[in-house]
Amino acid sequence: MTDPKKYILAIESSCDDTSAAVLCNAKVLSNVVATQEIHRQYGGVVPELASRAHQQNIVPVVHQALAKANIDKKQLSAIAFTRGPGLMGSLLVGTSFAKSLALGLEVPLIEVNHMEAHILAHFIQDGDRAAPPFPFLALTISGGHTQIVKVSGHFAMELLGESLDDAVGEAFDKSAKLLGLPYPGGPLIDRYAQGGDPSAFAFPKPKVDGLNFSFSGLKTSILYFLQRETKKDPAFVGDNLADICASVQHTILEILMDKLRAAVELTGIKEVAIGGGVAANSGIRARLREAEEKLGWRTYVPKFEYCTDNAAMIGIVGFLKFEKGEFTDQRVAAKARYALGS
Ligand code: KG4
Ligand code: ZN
Numbered sequence: 001m002t003d004p005k006k007y008i009l010a011i012e013s014s015c016d017d018t019s020a021a022v023l024c025n026a027k028v029l030s031n032v033v034a035t036q037e038i039h040r041q042y043g044g045v046v047p048e049l050a051s052r053a054h055q056q057n058i059v060p061v062v063h064q065a066l067a068k069a070n071i072d073k074k075q076l077s078a079i080a081f082t083r084g085p086g087l088m089g090s091l092l093v094g095t096s097f098a099k100s101l102a103l104g105l106e107v108p109l110i111e112v113n114h115m116e117a118h119i120l121a122h123f124i125q126d127g128d129r130a131a132p133p134f135p136f137l138a139l140t141i142s143g144g145h146t147q148i149v150k151v152s153g154h155f156a157m158e159l160l161g162e163s164l165d166d167a168v169g170e171a172f173d174k175s176a177k178l179l180g181l182p183y184p185g186g187p188l189i190d191r192y193a194q195g196g197d198p199s200a201f202a203f204p205k206p207k208v209d210g211l212n213f214s215f216s217g218l219k220t221s222i223l224y225f226l227q228r229e230t231k232k233d234p235a236f237v238g239d240n241l242a243d244i245c246a247s248v249q250h251t252i253l254e255i256l257m258d259k260l261r262a263a264v265e266l267t268g269i270k271e272v273a274i275g276g277g278v279a280a281n282s283g284i285r286a287r288l289r290e291a292e293e294k295l296g297w298r299t300y301v302p303k304f305e306y307c308t309d310n311a312a313m314i315g316i317v318g319f320l321k322f323e324k325g326e327f328t329d330q331r332v333a334a335k336a337r338y339a340l341g342s
Contacts, residue, residue, distance in 0.1 A: 004025075006024070006025055007069075007076050008079075008080055008110075008319050008322065009022055009076050009080070010023065010311040010315030011062070011080070011081045011314065012081075012094065012114070012117075012310060012311040012313075013054045013058065013082060013086075013090050013093050013095075014082045014084070014087065014090055015045060015086055015144060015309060016036045016053075016090070016309075017034065017035050017308070017309040018054050018057035019033040019034070019061065019309065019310050019312075019314075020061045020064070020066075020311050021314070021315045022069035022071050022315070023312065025319055026123060026124060026319055027124075027125045027126075028124055028126070028315065029068070029070070029071065030064075030065045030066075030067075031305060031306075031310055031311060032068065033305075033309070034053075034061050043183045044183060045087070047089055048089060050087060050089065051089030051092070054093035058093055058097050062097075062101075065311070073101075073105060074105070076105060076107055077107060077322065078107050078108040078109070078327075079102040079107060079108075079110070080098070080314050080315055080319075080321070081094050081095055081110070081111065081314065082095075082112055082113075083095060083112060083113065083332065083335050083338060084334060084336055084337065085114060085115065085335065086144075086336060088336040091334035091335070094334075099330055099332070103330060108322070110317075111328040111332055112314045112318060113342075115140060115145065115149075115340045116157065116341075117313040117314050118140045118145070118276055118307075119140060119149060119151060119157065119273070119275060120154060120317050121307070121310075121312070121313035121316060122138075122273050122275070123154070124302065124306055124312060124313070124316045126303055129303070132271045132273045132298075134152055135151060135152045135269055136151050136271035136273050137149070137269050137271065137272050137273070138157075138275065139256070139260055139273070139274045140274075140275050141167075141168045141256065141274065141275075141276040141278035141279060141284070142167060142169045142276030142278055142309075143167055143169030143170055143173065143186075143278075144170075145163075145276060146163035146213050146256075147162045147163075147340070148160045148162070148211050148259060148260065150269070155320075155324075155341075157340055157341045160267075161210055161259060162212060163214065164208065164213065165216040166215040167215070168213070168252060168256060168278050169184070169276070169278050170215065171215035171219060172184075172185060172186035172248075172249075172252065172278065173185050175189060175218070178222055178223055178226055179245070180237065186281070187280070189248060189249055190245075190249065190282055192241055192246070193248075193250075194242075194246075194282065195246075196241075196243040196244070196247070197246055197247075198246040198247055199250070200244070201225065201247040203222060203248065204217070204218075204221055205251065205254060205255055205258070206255070211259050211262060213256075213259060215252070218252070218255075249283050250283075253283050257287050257291075260272065261291075261295075270297045271297075272300070273300040274301055275301075275302060275307050276307055277307060277308045277309075279301055279302075280304055280307065288301070
């Protein structure tokens, strides 16, 4: 009889986090993430430095993941890895490592789309946390992504809308930078916003067709607003930081919620699942609770460590593909632009 337990080693290296995880079927045994601190001093991710740091981190991170899971590499059933989308130099490190390891261990290789993984993270078995039932809407919000996706099955996804320019996390981070806050400023805006008045200042919302988003105009209007106000009063930012943060956050959340409400109306689907680093924002969580109470939505947020970039979400896709017998040829190459469902 074959062992019903499948052990998947998963590798994620699409941006600036090197991560490895071991899953036993849909359960996470370990999920190790090495966050690259080097980018902090540059106020954003520097692709060449990210690639070099992945090369340094990948072997120790994989070792740690296996050790924490108490699994020998000979027990592995398959190696899953992020093929794309992401930074080419970063993806290359994880892709080559995964290919070599699978070849050496003579186990199947499984490619994973990073954006599908953010969504399928909801299917990681984690205590009594329920996965969203199909069909559901997924809102993926992070420093690199802003997408609304209709999910009809594990591998039946339809992109309904996405940002045409900056991702929502970038909107938070760039606004924070204008306020003199360190990178990544999203969590700081969230913190200051909690003590401020969201209606203190008004910023225009962009007019974008359909379910797409745009955040680059907001950054420009904040810049002009701050230039105007500090000319009148050089202490303006320091004296009004909480109110500015609350107003910026309010505008960003309005932009997100307007489109999410439109997607619910368009599809009639009230199951709404969110993921990505911005899912940590206290304001978005409050908005979702409000939509549950007032609009009858049912909302789903994975554990935070499965929201930010991590290999456990790559592992769950690896397991689901393993079950389907969907394996990848050794000739596979990393793919920086990799559309969902392609
Ligand atoms: O998913 P993630 O860790 O990495 C990727 O970008 O893929 O997301 C990081 C982003 C950053 O832009 C960060 O500022 C934002 O998520 N973020 C937040 C909060 N926590 C993290 N933005 C707003 N409020 C937060 N509490
Ligand atoms: Zn991501």
